[in-house]
Amino acid sequence: DIQMTQSPSSLSASVGDRVTITCRASQSISNYLNWYQQKPGKAPKVLIYGASSLQSGVPSRFTGSGSGTDFTLTISSLQPEDFATYYCQQSYSAPRTFGQGTKVEIK
Amino acid sequence: QVQLKESGPGLVKPSQTLSLTCTVSGGSISSGDYYWTWIRQPPGKGLEWIGYIYYSGSTYYNPSLKSRLTISVDTSKNQFSLKLSSVTAADTAVYYCARYTRNTIFWAFDPWGQGTLVTVSS
Numbered sequence: 001d002i003q004m005t006q007s008p009s010s011l012s013a014s015v016g017d018r019v020t021i022t023c024r025a026s027q028s029i030s031n032y033l034n035w036y037q038q039k040p041g042k043a044p045k046v047l048i049y050g051a052s053s054l055q056s057g058v059p060s061r062f063t064g065s066g067s068g069t070d071f072t073l074t075i076s077s078l079q080p081e082d083f084a085t086y087y088c089q090q091s092y093s094a095p096r097t098f099g100q101g102t103k104v105e106i107k
Numbered sequence: 108q109v110q111l112k113e114s115g116p117g118l119v120k121p122s123q124t125l126s127l128t129c130t131v132s133g134g135s136i137s138s139g140d141y142y143w144t145w146i147r148q149p150p151g152k153g154l155e156w157i158g159y160i161y162y163s164g165s166t167y168y169n170p171s172l173k174s175r176l177t178i179s180v181d182t183s184k185n186q187f188s189l190k191l192s193s194v195t196a197a198d199t200a201v202y203y204c205a206r207y208t209r210n211t212i213f214w215a216f217d218p219w220g221q222g223t224l225v226t227v228s229s
Contacts (some may be wrong), residue, residue, distance in 0.1 A: 001170075034215045042204055043219035044154065050213035087154055091214045095169045096156040 001091050002026050006099035012107040019075040021068075021102045023088035031067045034094035038101075039084045047086075048073065078104070111204045111220035118183040119198075119227050125191040129220060133153030136185045137162045142207035144216060145178060147200040155200075156157045159207055160187055194227045201225075 004025035013019050023033065028035040031051035036044035046055045047066035049069055061076040075082055083106055129143070136143060146160035158168035160178045168176050177190040190200060194224035201224050205216040 028134045032213065034213075036216075043205075043222050045219070046218070048214045049210055049215040053210070053213070054141055055210075055215075055217070089154075089216070095171075098154040098156070100153045 001097055002013075002029060002093060004088055004090055004097050004099040004100050006086075006088055007098065008102060010105060012060055012105050013078050014107045015078055015080060017107075018032045019078050019104060021073045021086055021104075023071045023073070023098075023099050024075070025069045025071075025092075026089055028091035031089045032090055033066065033071050034091060035073045035091045036087045036089060037082075037084045039086065044087060046066040049091075074103075075076055079082045109206060109218060111206065111218060113202060113204050113220045113223040115223060115225070117224060117226060119194055119225060121195055121227055122193055125189070125194050125198060125225055125227070127189045127202055127204075127223065127225070128186050129188070131185045131187075131206075134185065135175070135182075136180065136184045139179045140209050143180065144205045144207045145189045146203045146205055146216065148203070148221075148222075149197075157189065157191075157202075185206050196227050199225065199227045 005024045007022045028082050033051045035048040038044040047062050053065045063074045083105045085101045087101050110132045112130050119125045138209050142159040145157035160166045162182050175192045180187040201222040203222045205219040208217050
């Protein structure tokens with residue numbers, strides 16, 4: 001199985017801050033990497049697919065980058081609605097695996 | 108657009124079988140290049156892919172659950188189902204159904220159902 005490790009596990013930030021979340025795969029996954037946002041009590045929704053492609057309807061302040069084993073999700077200017085937990089997920093091979101999540105909290 | 112909704116008992120006794128159904132609306136389960144998926148999330152924890160099924164009936168399971176798992180599809184009802192046998196408290200989770208969708212050459216879980224909490228307890 002491919003292990004996905006996110007860092008940090010949680011962070012505190014203010015509205016307007018630039019936020020970066022990192023995801024590392026235990027082996028190369030090319031750019032088969034997705035990012036999801038989950039708000040409390042809700043299902044996750046996809047933000048980024050293929051490491052850097054923005055899902056339709058997702059604000060442009062979200063960007064994804066990376067390839068191989070190291071990936072980042074950046075929120076350029078944090079908005080109140082962005083406080084949530086973010087997960088990376090590899091679609092390179094089965095079993096499909098997720099990172100443990102990064103909780104973005106209000107400072 | 109396509110919507111998914113989970114249904115089934117919210118409480119299952121230890122050693123019994125957990126059974127859930129996902130009803131797909133707004134599109135046919137038989138159309139397109141999709142895999143119909145189950146994912147779970149224990150309370151306060153992360154996401155675990157359980158497995159998925161193609162409309163033809165081909166299945167792909169997480170090896171960690173494979174011995175206890177059956178995923179099936181009923182195209183006439185536009186539904187797919189999950190059965191997990193010999194459950195323990197460790198199987199307590201919110202269970203989501205989702206569509207594994209291809210966008211260009213990349214695949215992602217989109218959309219998701221709202222999720223249903225299943226508690227394993229006597």
